[in-house]
Amino acid sequence: MSLQEISAPAPAGFESFSFAGIGMTCKMIEPLKLESRYDWVTIVSELRSWGEVPEPSTLEVSSLSEDDRGPIAILRGESEWVAQFLPWGSDGFLRKRAKFASSTCEVPSGGYSWEGNDLILIWNEINQENTLKIEISESLQNGDLDRSRKLLLECGNSLGRYHQMAHSARITPPDPRRWNKRIEGLEAILRSQSIWRAPHSRDSDCMLGIGDVRFDDFREGTVRIGRPRLSDALFAPDCSFPAIRDLSSLVHDLSRLHFENSSELDIVELRSSLIQGWRDSAPEKWCSDDVFYSHRGGLAVWEYEQCLLDVIEAVSHQSGAPQPATTIIGYVAPYQKRMFNNRTFGALSMMAAFFGIASLINTFPPSIFEMPIPISSLIASMVLLRYYRGIAPPPEIPFTRFA
Numbered sequence: 444m445s446l447q448e449i450s451a452p453a454p455a456g457f458e459s460f461s462f463a464g465i466g467m468t469c470k471m472i473e474p475l476k477l478e479s480r481y482d483w484v485t486i487v488s489e490l491r492s493w494g495e496v497p498e499p500s501t502l503e504v505s506s507l508s509e510d511d512r513g514p515i516a517i518l519r520g521e522s523e524w525v526a527q528f529l530p531w532g533s534d535g536f537l538r539k540r541a542k543f544a545s546s547t548c549e550v551p552s553g554g555y556s557w558e559g560n561d562l563i564l565i566w567n568e569i570n571q572e573n574t575l576k577i578e579i580s581e582s583l584q585n586g587d588l589d590r591s592r593k594l595l596l597e598c599g600n601s602l603g604r605y606h607q608m609a610h611s612a613r614i615t616p617p618d619p620r621r622w623n624k625r626i627e628g629l630e631a632i633l634r635s636q637s638i639w640r641a642p643h644s645r646d647s648d649c650m651l652g653i654g655d656v657r658f659d660d661f662r663e664g665t666v667r668i669g670r671p672r673l674s675d676a677l678f679a680p681d682c683s684f685p686a687i688r689d690l691s692s693l694v695h696d697l698s699r700l701h702f703e704n705s706s707e708l709d710i711v712e713l714r715s716s717l718i719q720g721w722r723d724s725a726p727e728k729w730c731s732d733d734v735f736y737s738h739r740g741g742l743a744v745w746e747y748e749q750c751l752l753d754v755i756e757a758v759s760h761q762s763g764a765p766q767p768a769t770t771i772i773g774y775v776a777p778y779q780k781r782m783f784n785n786r787t788f789g790a791l792s793m794m795a796a797f798f799g800i801a802s803l804i805n806t807f808p809p810s811i812f813e814m815p816i817p818i819s820s821l822i823a824s825m826v827l828l829r830y831y832r833g834i835a836p837p838p839e840i841p842f843t844r845f846a
Contacts, residue, residue, distance in 0.1 A: 494553025599720025
């Protein structure tokens with residue numbers, strides 16, 4: 444993809460770019476220069492502040508770096524501040540998340556916006572060195588299963604506590620039509636050979652999720668509300684999502700760490716701990732068995748979406764096939780084949796139920812001699828349905844186990 448400067452409006456101290464390619468475009472705004480106090484004063488001069496932000500004229504720029512989410516400036520005054528830039532903005536709900544989750548999460552103290560769009564998040568001394576990602580990576584490298592499971596349980600629990608707070612903030616009904624349309628759009632852009640549509644559970648309420656959740660967002664029992672990933676700009680969501688999507692983002696990050704560290708630990712046990720930690724603290728409805736039910740999409744369909752988002756970002760950076768995302772996508776077809784084969788039992792269950800009910804109707808009121816056939820059919824239907832639900836792939840098992 445190409446990055447081109449454009450003449451679109453931008454606040455003082457910023458310049459506008461267009462990021463375009465393979466059917467995707469996004470507009471970006473980044474600082475022109477940030478080397479001195481004067482540069483910082485210029486940058487915030489036309490922006491609107493919110494929350495707690497330091498007086499611009501008292502700050503000196505200590506350093507400027509950049510990660511995959513945008514530039515990061517270290518500012519020094521009476522204390523140290525971190526300014527995280529949002530080149531492609533946000534979904535407009537960062538401040539709302541910061542407000543309702545401040546008691547359970549690490550949130551920015553304030554920030555700056557322009558024309559209603561968040562451009563800068565201000566943090567009071569972010570400590571990047573003590574994130575749980577570092578500890579989890581070390582335990583994976585050392586083959587310490589007990590330590591890994593304990594850390595993953597803690598991370599899942601922290602995410603569940605955020606969702607407990609979100610449960611009282613903003614909830615709307617499930618939106619499977621838009622969720623499926625979004626995945627269809629991702630597949631079309633990438634010309635993917637895999638196709639996945641899911642009915643989803645009625646318990647999967649739309650809520651104010653974090654969006655992209657990674658282990659470097661966790662520290663000391665809290666999860667940090669951070670900046671959106673590039674894919675949110677390249678293929679912007681047009682809907683809200685269920686809480687299980689946040690979990691899928693973290694589960695997928697576990698797959699990344701497991702791959703990057705060439706860990707020999709059983710990923711099924713690791714995933715099990717992470718999922719259990721979340722279920723222990725998340726709202727009961729949002730983590731019900733029905734939400735995890737794979738035949739309706741469950742956790743798996745959202746993991747698939749995370750893989751597609753990794754591929755979109757890799758294509759935009761021309762960085763080659765992202766792992767383990769491309770490998771996981773390769774196992775989607777065998778996974779779906781197993782679920783398709785499972786549907787035979789679901790169909791038999793429906794046929795048996797239909798036959799049993801039809802027999803009762805046709806012989807109503809049935810005699811004692813006519814009762815065995817419909818009763819046997821209904822019992823067979825219930826047994827087949829229970830078996831069908833029981834053979835659904837459990838969320839702890841990754842796609843790569845379905846060859």
